[in-house]
Amino acid sequence: MLQKYIMALDQGTTSSRCILFNKEGRICSMAQKEYTQIYPKPGWVEHNPMEIWSSQLAVAIECMAKEGIQAWQIEGIGITNQRETTVCWDRQTGEPICNAIVWQCRRTADRIEALKEEGFDRVIRERTGLIPDAYFSASKIAWILEHVPGARAKAQAGELLFGTVDTWLIWNLTKGRVHATDYTNASRTMLFDIHKLAWDQEILDYFGIPASMLPRVYPSSHLFGMTESSVLGAAIPIAGAAGDQQAALFGQCCFEKGDVKNTYGTGCFLLMHTGREAVVSREGLLTTVAAGTDERAEYALEGSVFVAGAAVQWLRDSMGMIPSAQSTQAFAEGVEDTAGVYIVPAFAGMGAPYWDQYARGTVVGLTRGCTREHFVRAVLESVAYQTADVLEAMEKDSGIRLNSLKVDGGASANDFLMQFQADVVNTRVDRPGCIETTALGAAYLAGLATGYWKDREEIRANWQLGRAFEPRIGDERRRELKKGWRRAVKCALAWAREE
Numbered sequence: 001m002l003q004k005y006i007m008a009l010d011q012g013t014t015s016s017r018c019i020l021f022n023k024e025g026r027i028c029s030m031a032q033k034e035y036t037q038i039y040p041k042p043g044w045v046e047h048n049p050m051e052i053w054s055s056q057l058a059v060a061i062e063c064m065a066k067e068g069i070q071a072w073q074i075e076g077i078g079i080t081n082q083r084e085t086t087v088c089w090d091r092q093t094g095e096p097i098c099n100a101i102v103w104q105c106r107r108t109a110d111r112i113e114a115l116k117e118e119g120f121d122r123v124i125r126e127r128t129g130l131i132p133d134a135y136f137s138a139s140k141i142a143w144i145l146e147h148v149p150g151a152r153a154k155a156q157a158g159e160l161l162f163g164t165v166d167t168w169l170i171w172n173l174t175k176g177r178v179h180a181t182d183y184t185n186a187s188r189t190m191l192f193d194i195h196k197l198a199w200d201q202e203i204l205d206y207f208g209i210p211a212s213m214l215p216r217v218y219p220s221s222h223l224f225g226m227t228e229s230s231v232l233g234a235a236i237p238i239a240g241a242a243g244d245q246q247a248a249l250f251g252q253c254c255f256e257k258g259d260v261k262n263t264y265g266t267g268c269f270l271l272m273h274t275g276r277e278a279v280v281s282r283e284g285l286l287t288t289v290a291a292g293t294d295e296r297a298e299y300a301l302e303g304s305v306f307v308a309g310a311a312v313q314w315l316r317d318s319m320g321m322i323p324s325a326q327s328t329q330a331f332a333e334g335v336e337d338t339a340g341v342y343i344v345p346a347f348a349g350m351g352a353p354y355w356d357q358y359a360r361g362t363v364v365g366l367t368r369g370c371t372r373e374h375f376v377r378a379v380l381e382s383v384a385y386q387t388a389d390v391l392e393a394m395e396k397d398s399g400i401r402l403n404s405l406k407v408d409g410g411a412s413a414n415d416f417l418m419q420f421q422a423d424v425v426n427t428r429v430d431r432p433g434c435i436e437t438t439a440l441g442a443a444y445l446a447g448l449a450t451g452y453w454k455d456r457e458e459i460r461a462n463w464q465l466g467r468a469f470e471p472r473i474g475d476e477r478r479r480e481l482k483k484g485w486r487r488a489v490k491c492a493l494a495w496a497r498e499e
């Protein structure tokens with residue numbers, strides 16, 4: 001008997017990946033393809049939906065071909081995706097009517113400010129658990145309906161569909177037979193009542209979005225449909241879907257109340273599982289739905305850092321300071337500190353706990369003694385400081401003092417960053433043996449729905465510690481570092497304000 005696998009399609013902000021996992025949760029094959037980032041105007045970010053689909057299909061085929069795996073050996077497909085990114089397409093042709101508007105895009109910031117002035121933010125907060133922001137899908141859909149020629153008429157005639165990226169992939173994998181999403185992705189649209197687990201008609205009416213555009217919503221571990229056999233070579237169950245951060249929470253086996261993980265990707269996302277209770281944050285965090293396996297929702301508190309790995313990408317691609325992301329560790333370890341330099345990478349405003357969409361990137365403390373190494377180190381440290389801000393807010397909201405922080409995502413492979421993270425939060429940082437926990441979470445969700453894995457306990461047995469990082473600096477040094485960071489953040493928040 002040939003081995004069976006679970007396929008995870010991991011559609012991220014800068015690349016599409018496919019990973020095949022076995023029963024032990026080990027990676028058996030992996031393929032990745034970067035795709036185009038489109039910046040039409042300052043603060044605007046777009047993707048080509050057809051390139052998202054073609055790149056995702058290409059890596060799925062490559063992933064199987066690498067190991068000579070046949071489609072019938074794939075027991076199920078789990079999808080995890082960049083959240084909030086908005087795709088609208090024609091119901092009949094399947095053609096997108098415009099580029100996808102990416103979660104980082106700030107074009108609808110003024111619309112969100114108007115919403116707050118009208119007092120509608122209270123409704124949004126109570127029902128969706130979100131703090132109104134251009135980050136989420138609702139205002140992006142409204143923008144498309146208002147600015148793309150013919151979009152409003154198509155939508156009102158029931159000819160236009162909306163989806164987050166998971167929905168777009170499911171639609172294409174099934175050749176248009178299934179228009180669906182899961183609770184976690186729906187909870188990031190700013191249109192979904194996370195308590196009733198249903199689209200909210202009052203919010204839809206406020207944004208002028210016809211309900212006919214919206215996908216059906218299911219639990220994250222669920223048989224969404226079968227792939228069209230011509231796509232991958234066989235009809236394969238699509239049995240899991242979850243937004244990337246909720247998938248990572250699941251992949252880290254954070255199943256219990258108080259479990260916390262942080263994912264270091266393009267952005268940085270800290271999630272705490274809160275069980276069946278939707279905890280209302282007083283500290284600028286979001287209440288969101290956690291990935292689950294049944295009709296009853298599980299919840300999480302989330303803090304979103306908009307720019308983490310993207311700042312390293314900026315150093316490499318825009319500034320030309322580093323040859324690769326991996327080289328940042330050697331640069332940072334080449335100096336004892338940042339020589340007093342702080343960098344606040346607020347390229348797209350600041351997320352939790354500040355939620356200031358007009359904040360802009362700031363460099364402070366520059367002297368003639370600042371070298372490239374100091375600058376690179378300051379960028380890495382900024383990721384840890386932003387995480388520390390969110391973690392502090394999370395502890396206040398939950399009343400739980402953390403004794404460890406589980407980490408994953410590409411940048412968690414950076415030993416310097418993980419050590420500095422442990423230092424500034426004064427908490428042990430646990431990095432698992434497999435840091436691809438976002439894809440692993442999607443695989444677990446699919447595998448539970450198909451019976452590939454029996455239950456959560458079988459999955460928990462797969463989790464293995466790769467390395468633990470213990471705090472090394474004293475309290476006085478920690479206070480000094482964080483005080484400097486807070487001063488730097490004040491500069492970033494003040495920059496765009498009128499005198």
